[in-house]
Amino acid sequence: MNKQQLETAYDIEIESFELIRESSDNRVYELITNDSKYFARESKRVVLNYDFELLLISYLAKTNVPVPKIIPTRDCALYIGSEGEMDKNIIVIFEYIEGVTVQEVVTNNPSALKKSVIKGARALAQLHNKTKSFNSTVKPARTIIAEVQRGLVHENMILEYTQNGGELMKNIKTIISFAKKYDINSNIIHNDYRMGNVMMYKGEITAIIDFDWACYGPNIKDLAHAAMEWSFPDGGVLNENLFELFVTSYNENADNPQNDIEEIRAWVRFAALSDAVTYIGDRFEKGDRDFDVKGSYMYQKFEKFASI
Numbered sequence: 001m002n003k004q005q006l007e008t009a010y011d012i013e014i015e016s017f018e019l020i021r022e023s024s025d026n027r028v029y030e031l032i033t034n035d036s037k038y039f040a041r042e043s044k045r046v047v048l049n050y051d052f053e054l055l056l057i058s059y060l061a062k063t064n065v066p067v068p069k070i071i072p073t074r075d076c077a078l079y080i081g082s083e084g085e086m087d088k089n090i091i092v093i094f095e096y097i098e099g100v101t102v103q104e105v106v107t108n109n110p111s112a113l114k115k116s117v118i119k120g121a122r123a124l125a126q127l128h129n130k131t132k133s134f135n136s137t138v139k140p141a142r143t144i145i146a147e148v149q150r151g152l153v154h155e156n157m158i159l160e161y162t163q164n165g166g167e168l169m170k171n172i173k174t175i176i177s178f179a180k181k182y183d184i185n186s187n188i189i190h191n192d193y194r195m196g197n198v199m200m201y202k203g204e205i206t207a208i209i210d211f212d213w214a215c216y217g218p219n220i221k222d223l224a225h226a227a228m229e230w231s232f233p234d235g236g237v238l239n240e241n242l243f244e245l246f247v248t249s250y251n252e253n254a255d256n257p258q259n260d261i262e263e264i265r266a267w268v269r270f271a272a273l274s275d276a277v278t279y280i281g282d283r284f285e286k287g288d289r290d291f292d293v294k295g296s297y298m299y300q301k302f303e304k305f306a307s308i
Contacts, residue, residue, distance in 0.1 A: 099201030121249035224267035
């Protein structure tokens with residue numbers, strides 16, 4: 001991240017900045033100026049979705065959904081960087097949010113898990129209640145089936161270089177047919193609602209973050225993915241009581257509750273397989289070969305819900 005570029009674009013003087021979080025998509029920094037603190041998020045992938053994402057966040061901030069406010073540049077732009085240019089990263093600055101992610105909260109204090117699940121589910125319902133009214137001429141580049149379709153792009157490599165690749169491809173084709181039966185443009189969903197993308201402070205949710213995967217899709221897909229992620233840790237065991245608690249807490253607060261548990265589980269299988277394909281595709285793009293697709297935590301989650 002270019003300190004001088006930020007100072008010029010935002011008309012600020014940065015005393016220090018520190019990398020505090022990194023994923024396959026973004027790096028997040030804490031910026032300290034002479035009079036304030038901020039978060040700066042720098043993209044790691046070619047960015048196609050930023051205008052839609054940031055307009056959505058700006059809208060949600062006005063509706064009392066807990067999202068971080070975007071700090072505009074001195075020229076009133078929502079981010080800096082040149083969209084579509086491979087040699088430049090997109091950087092957006094957000095207001096500083098007190099707290100840590102829910103993942104950090106429950107890791108440090110496992111007894112907080114149940115209450116965190118309830119509050120996380122309520123916040124997702126609140127988000128869905130508001131996104132249904134969001135209108136924008138800018139459309140998201142992503143779709144809910146984009147990642148599983150990525151599996152079709154890599155089909156020859158999956159079959160040649162992975163163990164159990166044939167089984168994976170069969171499941172990919174089945175799950176795409178399943179999703180296409182639904183109105184995948186019915187609402188706007190977060191599409192990555194994990195414990196690591198929700199922040200808490202003193203037991204309360206302070207922000208839902210990382211909307212860079214947001215897209216049109218049915219609320220049930222978001223609910224299913226979230227309920228799975230908040231009740232089934234990577235490499236761990238499904239806690240069915242927490243899964244049901246997340247769904248119940250969501251439905252108690254959602255304008256359009258999702259009551260068909262079998263349909264929810266079907267969308268869990270879709271979401272888990274989609275995330276597994278993301279992981280596998282990323283491995284291919286890094287040059288990895290000759291691995292077992294069943295080594296993916298998300299594929300293991302898919303198999304678990306396929307067996308229920």
